[in-house]
Each structure stands twice: as structure tokens, then as C-alpha cells.
Amino acid sequence: MKLFRKVAIVGVGLIGGSMGLAIKRKGLAREVVGVSRHKRTLSLAKKARAIDKGSLDLRIIKDADLVILATPVSAIIELAPKISKIISQGCIVTDVGSTKQEIVRRLTKIFPSYIGSHPLAGSEKHSIFYARADIFKNSLCLLTPVKFTDRLALQKVERLWRDLGCRTQFLSPKAHDKVLSFASHLPHALAFALISSVPAECLKFASRGLKDTTRIAASDATLWRDIFLSNRKNVLRAIGILQQDLSRIKSAIAREDNNLLGRILKRAQEKRESL
Amino acid sequence: MKLFRKVAIVGVGLIGGSMGLAIKRKGLAREVVGVSRHKRTLSLAKKARAIDKGSLDLRIIKDADLVILATPVSAIIELAPKISKIISQGCIVTDVGSTKQEIVRRLTKIFPSYIGSHPLAGSEKHSIFYARADIFKNSLCLLTPVKFTDRLALQKVERLWRDLGCRTQFLSPKAHDKVLSFASHLPHALAFALISSVPAECLKFASRGLKDTTRIAASDATLWRDIFLSNRKNVLRAIGILQQDLSRIKSAIAREDNNLLGRILKRAQEKRESL
Numbered sequence: 001m002k003l004f005r006k007v008a009i010v011g012v013g014l015i016g017g018s019m020g021l022a023i024k025r026k027g028l029a030r031e032v033v034g035v036s037r038h039k040r041t042l043s044l045a046k047k048a049r050a051i052d053k054g055s056l057d058l059r060i061i062k063d064a065d066l067v068i069l070a071t072p073v074s075a076i077i078e079l080a081p082k083i084s085k086i087i088s089q090g091c092i093v094t095d096v097g098s099t100k101q102e103i104v105r106r107l108t109k110i111f112p113s114y115i116g117s118h119p120l121a122g123s124e125k126h127s128i129f130y131a132r133a134d135i136f137k138n139s140l141c142l143l144t145p146v147k148f149t150d151r152l153a154l155q156k157v158e159r160l161w162r163d164l165g166c167r168t169q170f171l172s173p174k175a176h177d178k179v180l181s182f183a184s185h186l187p188h189a190l191a192f193a194l195i196s197s198v199p200a201e202c203l204k205f206a207s208r209g210l211k212d213t214t215r216i217a218a219s220d221a222t223l224w225r226d227i228f229l230s231n232r233k234n235v236l237r238a239i240g241i242l243q244q245d246l247s248r249i250k251s252a253i254a255r256e257d258n259n260l261l262g263r264i265l266k267r268a269q270e271k272r273e274s275l
Numbered sequence: 276m277k278l279f280r281k282v283a284i285v286g287v288g289l290i291g292g293s294m295g296l297a298i299k300r301k302g303l304a305r306e307v308v309g310v311s312r313h314k315r316t317l318s319l320a321k322k323a324r325a326i327d328k329g330s331l332d333l334r335i336i337k338d339a340d341l342v343i344l345a346t347p348v349s350a351i352i353e354l355a356p357k358i359s360k361i362i363s364q365g366c367i368v369t370d371v372g373s374t375k376q377e378i379v380r381r382l383t384k385i386f387p388s389y390i391g392s393h394p395l396a397g398s399e400k401h402s403i404f405y406a407r408a409d410i411f412k413n414s415l416c417l418l419t420p421v422k423f424t425d426r427l428a429l430q431k432v433e434r435l436w437r438d439l440g441c442r443t444q445f446l447s448p449k450a451h452d453k454v455l456s457f458a459s460h461l462p463h464a465l466a467f468a469l470i471s472s473v474p475a476e477c478l479k480f481a482s483r484g485l486k487d488t489t490r491i492a493a494s495d496a497t498l499w500r501d502i503f504l505s506n507r508k509n510v511l512r513a514i515g516i517l518q519q520d521l522s523r524i525k526s527a528i529a530r531e532d533n534n535l536l537g538r539i540l541k542r543a544q545e546k547r548e549s550l
Contacts, residue, residue: 120482182473183480187488190469192543193521198457203550207395207459209491213466216484217547221540228528228536238472239525246468250514253503261503265496268467272492275478
């Protein structure tokens with residue numbers, strides 16, 4: 001038996017599109033439908049066989065037994081009440097948003113069978129154009145059940161992620177957002193700041209170091225604006241800690257403190273090598 | 276005819292070792308000798324055929340017609356006077372240090388035929404263990420001649436880099452250090468700071484973003500301490516500008532200024548995409 005009858009993916013970008021490809025390739029659903037704001041995205045998704053049918057109109061998700069919200073965070077929050085009016089009672093809803101506290105708090109109230117998901121499988125690429133069925137393979141998917149979470153729905157969503165090739169781990173929404181603020185959001189904030197600060201005339205001398213440290217600054221600006229704002233306190237705290245560490249390095253350079261600077265860099269080198 | 280008779284490489288690490296491998300493979304010298312502080316490095320370098328002979332004693336460089344200084348910046352400066360007492364009058368000297376103002380100022384006074392070089396071909400890996408003949412292929416080597424630079428020596432050193440597969444470009448030592456402070460030194464300072472700021476318990480959730488932004492923090496701490504200190508003013512200035520850009524992002528998040536944050540990130544995204 002198929003894991004799901006009709007899967008509806010709202011937002012057929014890199015993650016949503018890749019999920020559609022993988023779900024269809026692995027035969028996990030009888031039907032996969034997609035919703036997008038752009039006709040072109042839908043036709044690309046259909047051509048790539050990421051979805052069977054697509055529509056600009058949310059009503060195509062009617063009768064789905066799984067809805068996957070794969071839009072930027074603010075759109076997930078905005079669309080949820082509309083979606084709740086269309087789907088039937090038993091429909092499971094999950095999302096793939098990069099922050100979980102705000103989303104889980106809101107969506108738990110709206111949907112009886114809601115599970116927060118976060119596959120750590122993105123990249124700076126966006127849009128259906130870069131979707132691939134195997135992006136989830138060997139990656140980690142964090143699930144954020146809460147006290148009232150429907151256990152059966154949780155089992156099915158966990159099973160889905162495992163079938164897509166992910167390891168899964170449960171975290172509370174609060175712990176998730178704290179951990180991710182360092183593991184992902186801070187590096188993105190920093191990459192955006194770094195590329196901003198490099199004078200245009202220096203770009204042609206970019207080392208591989210500069211290219212790698214700023215790769216993720218090519219990520220979708222709207223997506224990341226949403227992430228930073230919906231995990232505001234944790235992101236601000238993480239940036240604050242980074243600012244202190246950077247100031248320490250700066251002041252050791254300014255004071256030409258050979259020993260201190262050497263110690264700071266050595267500790268950082270060892271920490272990175274352990275990663 | 277061979278480009279050089281006897282090439283002496285002082286510091287047989289990633290760059291020095293790779294140069295030895297490439298010079299020998301391309302037959303650019305009759306003999307390549309290496310100097311290191313470590314016996315093990317010399318035996319590895321000999322085994323890898325990066326050098327014909329090695330010694331812990333600088334006197335092995337006697338009679339060389341090219342000496343390549345491939346140690347960290349502070350050791351280049353420290354060794355130069357000793358080397359000048361061993362080599363003969365016509366010997367060409369070059370270095371591969373990542374900063375040029377201080378090195379060129381000092382070495383121009385010490386050696387009659389000195390050329391500053393900086394191949395942009397390193398990585399976070401260090402030691403002879405990672406040396407490869409092809410690391411220079413398609414990379415850029417910056418040369419920093421000054422008013423009194425021996426033109427014949429410059430031609431020969433430029434020819435050497437081209438034979439190793441580099442494109443070459445001339446920059447004044449001052450322009451070099453300014454450009455590199457953004458193109459390479461700032462990303463390194465930031466990577467060291469970023470990995471320092473991430474709590475140990477978050478490391479196991481490291482996204483590919485965190486891994487890529489901190490890859491160069493695994494670079495040799497002593498090498499980078501030297502680079503930061505010998506390009507102190509430019510590095511401090513670059514860090515200062517980055518701090519401003521980061522503060523702007525932080526304050527837009529703190530004030531929940533959707534539009535401003537979106538604009539800053541969008542501009543950064545476009546700049547990175549143009550790279």
C-alpha cells in the first residue's frame with residue numbers, strides 16, 4: 001500500500017520540487033499535486049515529473065491526505081488558515097520551514113494533524129530548476145513534535161522522511177531554533193555581510209576562501225529575510241556572540257599580541273578540524 | 276635549456292612542496308633542493324619527488340640560481356639575512372608570502388635580484404602531505420615588482436609561474452595588500468571568529484553552509500597569525516567595514532524592518548551571484 005493517497009506540495013521550489021521528485025520516484029503516493037504562484041514553475045515541475053498536476057489555485061489540494069508547506073516562512077504562516085478551510089479533517093500537514101517556534105505555535109492551533117519538519121538539505125540554489133530526487137539522501141531531517149502532536153501523523157511523516165533517505169531526529173521547536181541559529185542562520189547572516197563589505201574592485205581577486213565563505217550569500221534573499229525575522233531573538237544573540245569573537249581577534253591584531261592571537265586562531269583551527 | 280640550474284625551496288609545505296613537484300615534473304630545473312625544520316618533511320618531500328635533496332641546514336642552498344622562500348611570513352623575514360650570506364651574487368630570490376608590503380620592503384634591501392610573488396593557490400590544507408603538482412593550474416599569481424626590481428629576474432620568475440600553469444598579474448605591494456585584505460584575509464578572520472562562536476553542542480547540526488563558511492578556519496593558525504599581523508592596518512580596516520555591514524543587518528533584524536532587511540540581503544545576493 002502507498003504511504004499516501006494524494007500528496008499536495010504548496011511551493012514547488014528546490015525543497016518542494018525535490019520532495020515531489022523523490023515521492024514519485026519512490027512510489028510513496030498515488031498522486032502528487034503542486035501549487036505555485038508561477039505558471040512557469042508548475043510547467044517545469046510537471047515536465048520534471050515532480051508533480052502530476054499543478055495549479056495556481058489552492059483548491060487543487062482538496063482531498064489530499066498529506067499537505068507539505070514548502071514556501072518561505074512568512075507564506076507558510078499566511079497560507080495556513082486558507083489551507084485549513086480546504087482540506088478535510090484527517091489530512092496530515094507538515095512544513096519544511098527553517099525556523100520552527102513561530103510556525104509550530106501557529107500551525108498546531110490551525111491543523112489537528114500538524115508535524116513540523118526541517119530537512120537540513122537546502123543549498124544556495126533555489127527554484128524547481130535545481131530540484132533533485134536525491135538531495136535528502138544521508139541528510140538529517142529534524143522533526144519538532146509538541147505535547148499535543150498527533151502520534152500517528154508523526155509516525156507517518158517520520159516514515160516519509162526516512163523513505164526519502166533522511167536520518168530523523170526530534171527536537172523541541174525552541175531547541176531547534178536555538179541550535180539552527182548557530183548551525184545555519186548565523187553563517188548565512190555573516191555571508192551576506194561579508195560579500196556586502198568586499199569592494200567591487202576586489203572581487204576579481206576573490207580567493208577560493210572568499211568564494212566558499214560567501215557561497216550561501218547567493219541564497220534567496222526573501223527566504224532568508226523571513227528566517228532571520230522569525231528567529232529574531234536567537235539570531236540576534238548568535239550575531240552578538242560572533243561580534244564578540246570577532247572583536248577579540250581584531251583587538252589582538254590591533255595590539256599586535258602575537259601570543260593571544262596565535263592562541264585564538266589555534267583553538268579555532270582545532271575546533272574546525274574536529275567538525 | 277633549463278630555466279634554472281639549481282632551485283632551492285626553503286619551507287617545503289603545501290606551496291613549496293607543490294612547486295618542487297611541478298618544477299621537477301616539468302623539467303624546469305636541473306636540481307631542486309629543499310630546506311625544512313623537520314626531517315620528516317624532507318623525507319616525505321624526497322619520497323614524493325618534490326625535491327632531489329633536502330637538509331635541515333640552510334647551507335644546502337649554496338650555488339642555487341633561484342631561491343624560493345615558502346615559509347610563513349615571519350620566517351621569511353627572519354631567514355632572509357641568513358640566506359643572503361649563503362647565496363651568490365646573481366641568485367634570484369622570490370617568496371610566496373600572502374602579504375607583500377613588509378616582505379618586499381625588507382627583501383628588496385637584502386637581495387639584489389628579489390621578486391615578490393603570491394600564487395592564489397593555497398587551501399586550508401597544509402604540509403607536504405597535500406602537495407600536488409597541479410595546484411597552480413589556472414590560478415592567478417600576483418607579482419609585486421617595485422621601481423628598482425631587476426627586470427631580467429622579473430622575466431624569469433614570471434616565466435616560472437606561467438610554466439607552472441598560472442596566469443600572472445603585476446600589482447604594487449601596497450595595492451596587493453589592500454586587495455588581499457578583502458579577497459582573502461577578511462574571510463579567514465571571519466571564519467576563525469565564526470567557528471569560535473558556535474557552541475560545541477551545535478556542531479553536530481552543522482549545515483553545509485556552516486561547513487563551507489568555516490572550511491578555511493582549519494588553515495594553519497601560525498601562518499594566519501603572521502598574515503594578519505603583517506597586513507595589520509588593511510586587515511583591521513576590512514574587519515571594521517565588515518562589522519558595519521553586519522551591524523546594519525543586525526539592526527534591521529532587531530527593528531523588524533522587513534523592507535530594509537530585504538533590500539540589504541537582495542543586494543548581497545546579487546553581488547554574490549555576479550562573482
